[in-house]
Amino acid sequence: MSEEEKEFENRRRAATKQEKKDRQDAASKAAVEKIDGGSGIINQTVLEYLNFKDPCNLAEEYAMFKAMSGRRTFVYYDEKMAYARWLETPAHLRNPQTLEEAAPILGVSHNTLIAWKNAPEVTDFINADMEKRMLGLYPLAMYKWGVNIDRGDIRSIEAYKNYYEEKNKDRASKRKGLDLPQEIIKEANDYARSQGEQNRGVALDAEKSMVKENYFNKPIDLEEIKQ
Numbered sequence: 001m002s003e004e005e006k007e008f009e010n011r012r013r014a015a016t017k018q019e020k021k022d023r024q025d026a027a028s029k030a031a032v033e034k035i036d037g038g039s040g041i042i043n044q045t046v047l048e049y050l051n052f053k054d055p056c057n058l059a060e061e062y063a064m065f066k067a068m069s070g071r072r073t074f075v076y077y078d079e080k081m082a083y084a085r086w087l088e089t090p091a092h093l094r095n096p097q098t099l100e101e102a103a104p105i106l107g108v109s110h111n112t113l114i115a116w117k118n119a120p121e122v123t124d125f126i127n128a129d130m131e132k133r134m135l136g137l138y139p140l141a142m143y144k145w146g147v148n149i150d151r152g153d154i155r156s157i158e159a160y161k162n163y164y165e166e167k168n169k170d171r172a173s174k175r176k177g178l179d180l181p182q183e184i185i186k187e188a189n190d191y192a193r194s195q196g197e198q199n200r201g202v203a204l205d206a207e208k209s210m211v212k213e214n215y216f217n218k219p220i221d222l223e224e225i226k227q
Contacts, residue, residue: 045140052133056089058082058096059105074121079106083116084125 062082103110148156
């Protein structure tokens with residue numbers, strides 16, 4: 001194959017790849033925004049709770065990370081964090097749209113960005129951020145659960161019943177005392193019983209004396225009370 005034929009083939013493959021990407025981006029945008037024949041299969045409310053409706057401007061993200069005073073824990077910290085935020089944003093909400101356009105903003109090459117996609121610090125940031133986003137669904141999930149229970153949905157009611165029982169079991173288990181050997185418990189009970197028997201007589205005498213001597217702040221004639 002001649003050099004001209006190789007160059008033509010490379011251009012054809014690049015064009016085919018870009019065309020495929022454009023179709024995927026268009027389909028994604030149509031599904032979200034319900035335009036151009038999109039089916040609207042993506043729930044807008046869920047996107048809002050996951051914070052997936054906000055666009056990402058890579059230059060602004062990069063500037064924000066550079067302005068932060070936190071300690072940098074690895075090389076190219078600001079660049080990689082901004083890149084991770086850009087990567088996790090839906091494609092049609094990214095600015096710029098392509099890696100080729102993103103590379104100059106971060107001051108690195110296109111190939112570097114490709115390599116960073118699998119860098120541990122980038123994937124860790126994305127995973128941690130996704131966990132935070134998922135927590136945003138908790139209020140929505142509780143609301144939907146409550147609505148289904150109010151409608152009399154059997155599965156939702158049964159799920160709530162199981163959840164409530166498990167919570168009570170967990171609460172009861174936390175109230176349990178120390179799991180001591182029986183011989184130690186018996187020894188402690190025997191000691192407490194013996195101490196009680198020893199102190200019982202002294203306590204009774206003290207109570208009698210208190211009543212006899214201090215009732216209305218004057219001595220009491222027990223013989224008079226008996227009569």
